[in-house]
Amino acid sequence: MIGLALAMLVPIVLGLAVREINPTLDFIISLEITLVFGLILMKLCYTEKDLSWMQGMIVVSLSWLAAMLLGAIPLYLSGHWKSYLDACFDAMSGFATTGLTLVQDLDHLSLAHNLWRHLIMFMGGQGIVIVALSFFVKGASGAFKMYVGEARDEKILPNVIDTSRFIWLVSVVYLVLGTLALGVVGILNGMQPLNSFFHGACVFMAAFDTGGFAPQSQNILYYHSLAYEIVTIVIMVLGAINFKLHYHIWMGHRKEIWRNIETRAFFVTIISTFFLTALGLRLCGTYPEVWVLFRKGFYQLISGHTGTGFMTIYARQFINQWGDLALVSVICAMALGGAVCSTTGAIKMLRIGIVFKAMVEDIKRIVLPERAVVVEKFHHIKEVFLTDKSARAALMITLAYLGLYGLGALAGMYCGYPFLESLFESTSAAANVGLSCGITQVNMPAFLKLTYIFQMWAGRLEFMSIFALVGFFAAAVEGK
Amino acid sequence: MHKLKAKSLKRKVQTQNLKLLFLSFCFTLYALHFTLMAAFCQAISSTELINNAKQYDGKVVDYEGEVIGEIMVRGEYAWMNVYDGDNALGIWLLKDLTRGLLYTGSYKSRGDRVVIAGIFHENCLEHGGDLDIHAQAVRKISPGRVATERINFAKVNQAAILGVLCLLMLILTLFKRK
Numbered sequence: 104m105i106g107l108a109l110a111m112l113v114p115i116v117l118g119l120a121v122r123e124i125n126p127t128l129d130f131i132i133s134l135e136i137t138l139v140f141g142l143i144l145m146k147l148c149y150t151e152k153d154l155s156w157m158q159g160m161i162v163v164s165l166s167w168l169a170a171m172l173l174g175a176i177p178l179y180l181s182g183h184w185k186s187y188l189d190a191c192f193d194a195m196s197g198f199a200t201t202g203l204t205l206v207q208d209l210d211h212l213s214l215a216h217n218l219w220r221h222l223i224m225f226m227g228g229q230g231i232v233i234v235a236l237s238f239f240v241k242g243a244s245g246a247f248k249m250y251v252g253e254a255r256d257e258k259i260l261p262n263v264i265d266t267s268r269f270i271w272l273v274s275v276v277y278l279v280l281g282t283l284a285l286g287v288v289g290i291l292n293g294m295q296p297l298n299s300f301f302h303g304a305c306v307f308m309a310a311f312d313t314g315g316f317a318p319q320s321q322n323i324l325y326y327h328s329l330a331y332e333i334v335t336i337v338i339m340v341l342g343a344i345n346f347k348l349h350y351h352i353w354m355g356h357r358k359e360i361w362r363n364i365e366t367r368a369f370f371v372t373i374i375s376t377f378f379l380t381a382l383g384l385r386l387c388g389t390y391p392e393v394w395v396l397f398r399k400g401f402y403q404l405i406s407g408h409t410g411t412g413f414m415t416i417y418a419r420q421f422i423n424q425w426g427d428l429a430l431v432s433v434i435c436a437m438a439l440g441g442a443v444c445s446t447t448g449a450i451k452m453l454r455i456g457i458v459f460k461a462m463v464e465d466i467k468r469i470v471l472p473e474r475a476v477v478v479e480k481f482h483h484i485k486e487v488f489l490t491d492k493s494a495r496a497a498l499m500i501t502l503a504y505l506g507l508y509g510l511g512a513l514a515g516m517y518c519g520y521p522f523l524e525s526l527f528e529s530t531s532a533a534a535n536v537g538l539s540c541g542i543t544q545v546n547m548p549a550f551l552k553l554t555y556i557f558q559m560w561a562g563r564l565e566f567m568s569i570f571a572l573v574g575f576f577a578a579a580v581e582g583k
Numbered sequence: 584m585h586k587l588k589a590k591s592l593k594r595k596v597q598t599q600n601l602k603l604l605f606l607s608f609c610f611t612l613y614a615l616h617f618t619l620m621a622a623f624c625q626a627i628s629s630t631e632l633i634n635n636a637k638q639y640d641g642k643v644v645d646y647e648g649e650v651i652g653e654i655m656v657r658g659e660y661a662w663m664n665v666y667d668g669d670n671a672l673g674i675w676l677l678k679d680l681t682r683g684l685l686y687t688g689s690y691k692s693r694g695d696r697v698v699i700a701g702i703f704h705e706n707c708l709e710h711g712g713d714l715d716i717h718a719q720a721v722r723k724i725s726p727g728r729v730a731t732e733r734i735n736f737a738k739v740n741q742a743a744i745l746g747v748l749c750l751l752m753l754i755l756t757l758f759k760r761k
Contacts, residue, residue, distance in 0.1 A: 123690065128738040135745035142752040180738070210651040210666055213690040293655030293662070319652055319664070321671050327655070327662045329711060395712040417633045417670065417714060424636070424705075 104141030107170055107231070108134050111177070113222055118215035126213035129180035137173045160571030163232055167560055170231050171195040174223050181216045183207050185545055188552055193220070195556045198227035199563035200446055202315020202412035202537020203528075203555065205545050209320040214301065217318050221305040225278075227563070228312025228342070228446035229270055273349050274311065281307035281338050288330045310338035312446040315412025315537030322414045323402075332402055335413055343369070343409035343441025345453075347484055364456040364481040365442045372455065373408055376436040380404050383429030400429070403538065408436040410447035412537020421540040422524060430540075434527055437536045438508060448535025448562045450504045454497040456481060461494035503566045507533040507558055514554040515542060533558040626698060629670035636705035636714060644703045646672060646716055647724070650695050651688035654681050663687075665699060674699055675710065676718035686727025695727040 111134040118127030154162065171194045179190035189205040196203045197220055206212065206220075282303040289299030302318050309316045319325040323335060341349075348366070351359045360366050380400050390396035399416060406413045421430060440449025464479040471477060479489040487493075511529025516522060520542055528542040532555040543555070561569045626647035632639055648667035655662045661678045664671045666688065676699075688694030701718035704710075 124732055125735050125738065126690075128735065128742055131742045132738060132745060135742065135749045138749050139745070139752050142749075142756050146756065210671065210688055211690055211693075293657055294653055298653060319671070320666070321664060321673070324673065324713065325652060325664055325671070327673050327675075327710060327713060327715075390706055390712050392708055395706065395708060399706070399712040415713070419633050420636070420714065423634065 104137055104144060104169060104173065107173055107226075108137035108141060110222060110226060111137065111219075114177070114215040114219045117218050118213070121214055123213045123215050126177075126181065126215040129177045130215060130219070132180065133173070133176040136176060140169070140173060157571055157575065160568040161575050164560075164564060164568035164572040166231055167195075167198065167564065170198055170223075170227075171556075171560075174198060174219075177216065177219055178206075181212065183209070183212050183216070188549060189545060192552050192556055194223065195559050196537070197221075197223035197314065197316065198231065199535050199559040200224050200228045200312045200314040200410070200448065201532060201535045201559045201563075202309070203532060203539055203543045203559075204316065205543065205552070207545060209318075217305060218301075220316050221308040221314070221318075224312045224314035224316060225274070225308040228308075228314065229274055230267075269350060270346050273346060273353075277311055277338070277341060278304070278307055281311060281334075284334050285331070288328065288334055289326070292326060292328045292331065306335065307338060310335045310411060310413065311342040313339060313342045313410040313412075313441065313448075313535070315406070315414075317413065324415045324417075329398070332398070332415060336402070336405055339405060339409040339411045339413070342411070342446045345442035345444045347444055348442065351484065359484065362482045364460075364483050365452040368452040368456040368459070369408075369441065372436070372439050372452070373405065376408065376432045376439075377401060377404050379432035379435075380429045383426050383432060386428060387424065387426035389424045389426070404433060404436050407433045407531075407536055407538050408439060409441050410437070410449055410534060410536045412531065412539075414538060418539045418541040421527070421538075427523060430523060430527060433538065434530050437530045437534045437538065438504070440534055448533075450501050450534075453483060454501055456483075457489065457494055457497040458501060460489050461498070464489060500565060504533065504562070507561060511554055511558050514551055518548045518551050528555075529558065533562040535559060535562050626667075629667045629672050632672065632703060633670060633714065636703075639703045640705040642703055643700065643719070644716065645698055645700050646674075646703075647698045648672075648696065649688045649693065650684055650686070650697060650727070653687055654684065656681075665697060666694075673710075673713055673715040674701065674718050674721075675707075675715055676701070676721060680718060680721045683723055684721075686729075688727070690730070691732075692729050693727045695723050696725040698722045698724055 111130050115127055115130045115134065118124075118130060171191055174197070175184075175187065175190035175194035178184050178193055179187050183206050184190040184193065185205075185207060192203070192205050195201075202224075282300060285303030285306055286296075286300035289302055290296055292299075294302065305316075305318045306323075308314065315322075317323060317325065323332060345363075345365055348359060348363060377400065380403075381396060384390055384396050384400050390399055402413075402415050403421075416424075421433075425433075438449055439455060440451045441447030443451045443453045445451075460479045460481050464477055467475075467477045467479075480486055481489060508526065508530045511533055512522065512526040515525025515529055520528075524540050524542055527538075527540045530536070531538050542551075626645045627639070629646070629648070632644065632646070646665065646667065648665040648671070650663055651666045651671055652664050656678055659678055661676055661681050663674050663676065663681065663684075665674055684695050684697070686692050686694050698721075699716055699718045700720040700722075701716040703716050705714060706712040707715050707717075
């Protein structure tokens with residue numbers, strides 16, 4: 104909470120620099136509330152004892168809820184969100200790097216608030232707890248449990264705090280490069296230099312953290328620029344790559360890109376889902392020219408697959424123009440996601456690869472003679488033997504995600520929306536994508552807003568922390 | 584005498600012709616004004632255009648809204664985005680047509696309100712499939728302005744009270760630690 108309060112200094116400085124008085128006051132009030140809340144928690148919950156797995160998980164899941172409630176305060180105070188629930192929706196969407204939004208009149212929002220929307224994505228993408236681990240934690244006591252609780256089960260360096268710091272190093276280096284690239288493209292597109300670099304920084308944070316917010320209501324369509332789309336595609340893909348892979352590429356092991364099971368699975372799923380999307384769009388005759396079909400189809404698909412949610416079409420065009428086949432392909436791409444230990448959500452490529460390998464192994468066992476020894480291996484940084492345990496774990500999380508997608512779709516249908524639209528929006532929320540077919544609007548039922556908030560939260564933390572929290576409350580109710 | 588009479592008659596006819604020419608010119612201007620007014624007065628909303636894009640594709644439409652963000656000049660042409668309260672649509676227009684536009688909407692200003700008459704494209708082939716309008720005429724219907732920010736003193740008071748509370752909590756925490 105103290106970290107979140109300090110992060111609010113960034114929009115305060117910007118607000119003062121550009122003389123946005125009321126927005127600055129919004130952030131000063133929010134900072135003070137967050138600081139008071141953090142100090143109270145420090146007094147009440149301070150302990151020198153090491154955290155157990157259960158406690159680590161609970162701390163993480165509750166931290167995310169607290170971050171949502173506190174991060175929503177400046178948004179609500181701006182007056183651009185109709186209710187505190189709407190502000191919480193956007194705060195969770197930001198922290199969980201989803202990108203669905205209920206903001207009103209975004210084009211007149213202050214720079215300070217706009218920066219905050221993107222900054223919470225940047226923090227959430229790396230992980231709120233990772234922020235704390237990187238900057239505020241000296242010892243590794245309990246750190247690994249919280250690190251795992253935030254859906255990062257892979258250590259890049261032996262020490263989890265060094266791992267967190269490396270993740271921040273990668274992000275900051277790309278932030279500088281990405282902002283420069285987008286800023287220059289913006290200037291070439293006719294934007295004013297200062298505004299162009301501000302947009303560049305915001306769009307980078309949303310792209311690299313596979314978030315999907317943008318400074319203007321038209322999202323990426325605002326720029327009307329192929330170059331902008333290409334640069335954002337590169338950043339989105341970089342964000343969808345495992346930080347461990349980034350580390351190995353930085354260390355000069357470039358062959359790892361081609362050998363890694365995740366990049367291979369990513370490549371195959373992109374090709375296959377794009378093929379189906381293109382086929383669907385061709386059948387509908389939406390885009391008569393191949394180049395136009397590729398530009399629109401591939402952008403929305405890669406945006407969905409990486410879990411970003413940038414759009415170069417209007418939400419209702421998905422329903423009115425894309426047809427069922429293309430829509431289902433995008434839903435599949437959204438459901439799959441990027442790499443583990445990246446900023447994306449959803450099932451993720453490592454699990455898809457493992458489930459596929461496990462299936463191949465089972466088929467081999469049936470086909471080959473009984474005495475044959477069937478062993479499956481996969482390459483993920485090193486050669487790994489496929490075990491029943493890893494296959495079961497991958498399948499369990501995959502099933503949990505499928506259940507979460509289905510749950511949101513049922514909630515959507517309960518509120519009166521058609522099946523495919525409900526499934527699209529639900530998958531987008533649970534997989535932390537942010538593409539919308541038009542359901543996410545300020546006038547949608549509060550029940551659906553709460554459902555999507557839950558989906559974004561559970562999807563981002565990959566269930567274990569949520570299960571631990573539910574288990575804790577269940578035990579408390581039973582008096583254990 | 585006869586010559587003089589013929590001359591004055593000729594002059595009279597010439598004057599009458601000039602009058603007629605002037606009147607027909609005025610009438611043409613008047614008619615043109617009404618035609619343009621009629622062309623601009625029935626603006627279609629962005630929601631209608633997005634939801635029924637096929638129906639309007641390739642047709643001349645009128646669209647009204649506030650210019651937001653920035654006008655991005657691209658050579659002889661420019662892109663501007665016009666927000667009608669529901670959505671913003673991209674407008675592709677000749678750079679010269681943007682000359683009279685002074686304000687664009689942001690936190691610090693309200694943009695000029697304009698009526699665009701132009702060809703609507705469901706998936707513009709010239710612009711990579713964007714849903715846009717290629718403007719033929721732009722009319723400013725009300726000028727934008729700088730949005731003056733009034734300091735919200737209720738927020739100032741809240742910030743001050745919370746600041747004191749925060750300070751007390753900090754002191755309390757530090758004392759407890761020592």
